[in-house]
Amino acid sequence: MRSILHCDLNNFFASVEMLKRPELRNVPMAVSGDPNKRHGIILAKNQIAKKYGIYTPETVYSALKKCPKLVLVKPHYEEYVKYSKLVNEIYRKYTDRVEKFGIDESFLDVTESINIFGSPYEIAYKIKEEIKQKYSLTISVGVSFTKSLAKLGSDLKKPDAITVLDYDNYKEKIYDLPVEMLLYVGKNTQTKLNKIGIKTIGDLANSNKYRIVKHLGKLGEQIYNYANGIDNEEVKFYYEKSERKSISKGITFESDINDSVTLEKELLKITSNIAFSLRKMRFKASVISITLKDNMFISSSRQKKIDYTNSFDVLAKNVVELFREHYTLGANIRYICVGASGLRGEDDNEQIDIFNMLENKENIKKDKRKKEVVDAMDKLKEKFGDKIDYASAIEIKNKNTPLDN
Ligand SMILES: [Mg+2]
Structure with missing residues (x-):
């Protein structure tokens, strides 16, 4: 059985603001x-x-109605990112499996750390105290044997608290809780569940799985499993921000190619490799480039700034655009190359983190589904290498199950 911690910084933005301005501790204050x-x-x-x-x-308007003397403070994102990194450094002292889940939350798999640092509870306690002592920030920690239960645990007692949901006690501790406390049960899902008489996590756990799947599809199966303590999703490894600033891949043809359809196809193959590598390293790129060399090996390149991405669709669209602008029809090409640069870590976009926090869980679920498809294809690619053709895979996927609705 695994030992997983979910660590959640309490009132994170507000707490960081109060570090800088301690007088804010004594008044009602909010970051808006x-x-x-x-x-x-x-x-x-x-x-x-x-x-x-x-x-x-909630809106400032409605908050001020409840509390007219509420002190409002502007957010300082750089500060939040700074503290988030410092706190994650502490987590990483206990395990290399640290997965950021937004700017103020991380999952830790400490299964392998127990021999060195003590029980999962003891590890949670050490981490919590170290963060408090070093940065005057508090966290609440959920300790459990799955990610979803650890996440639920960190919500049960806060601030500055630890909740253990182990295999022997989790049922009595969570079955009476409202079902929407479960990960990925957003408003819509809650409404659907309530309609069929499921109000608590226990109701869901003891319901008929096929009935839930009938009403909610794949998500239904997932949350049914969560309620029953079944969740095999792993805590990902924390990757150091690499010094690497770009990646590129190219191929040399055995003979000249002067057919633009074939050239585009080859470019897309390379692009799918680039997208795959970016995701594997958990990077996003902000510049995409292509290089074409003719049979005299005279090369020419074009590049283009794009919004940070590691999605094949977006990279492919831009590669094709660059190619069509750049390629002279009929020219003999011997070598092509695609490059991605201006890289940064996938999790480094604080803005996105903040929006994720605000968006409801339904949206996270949608992203998750899209991510699942991409992850599944990456796994296939890992197994079968270049035999997986991303371009057609995504096309097929789009036809069968539109990802964005
Ligand atoms: Mg928090």
Whole structure:
């Protein structure tokens, strides 16, 4: 059985602001998107503000109605990113399996660390105390044998607390809780479940799996399993930010090719390799380039700035565009190359993290489904190498199950 921790920084943005301005500890305060605009959104609040019933995300307008003397503070994203990294460095002292789940949450698999650092509870306690002592920030920790239960555990007691859900006690601790406390049970899913009489996690666990699948599809199976303590999803490894600034791949043909359809196909194959490598290293690229060499090996390159991505669809679209702008019809080509540069870590976009926090769980679920398809294809590629043709795989996927609806 695995030992997994879910560590969640409490009132993270608000706590960081209070480090800089301790006087904010004694007043109701909240960090908000745009304090000057009444339709700005509350991103985080301190404990005092919480007592007024202020929640995240709600509008500044409605928060001020509840508490007119609420002190509003602008967010300082660089600071949050800085502390997030420092805290994750502490996690990484205990295991190399640290998976960031947003800017203020991480999963840790400490199964292999028990011999060195003590029981999962002891590890959670050490981590919690070290963060408090070093950075004056508190976390709540869920300790369990699956990711989804660890995540649920960290919600049960906060701030500055540890909740253990082990195999022998998890049922009595979670079965009476409302079903929407489960990971990926958003508003829509909750409504559907409530409609068929499922209100608590216990109701879901004891229901008929096929009935749930009938109403909710694949997600139904997933949450049914979560409620029953079944969740094999692994905690990913934390990858150091590499110094690597670009990757490129090219091929030399045995003879000249002057047919643009064939050349595009070959470019797409390489692009799928690039996308695969980026995802494997957990990078995103902001520049895409192509290089063409003719039979005299005279080379010419073109590049283009794009929004950070490691998605094949986006990279492919831009590669094809560059090629069509650049290639002179009928020219003899001996070598082609695709490059991706301006790289940064997949998790480094604090803005996206913040939006993820605000978006409801249904949206995370959607992203997750898209990610699942891509991950599945990556696994196939790992197994079968270049035999997997991303371009047609994605086309087929799009025809059968549109990813974006
Ligand atoms: Mg948090």
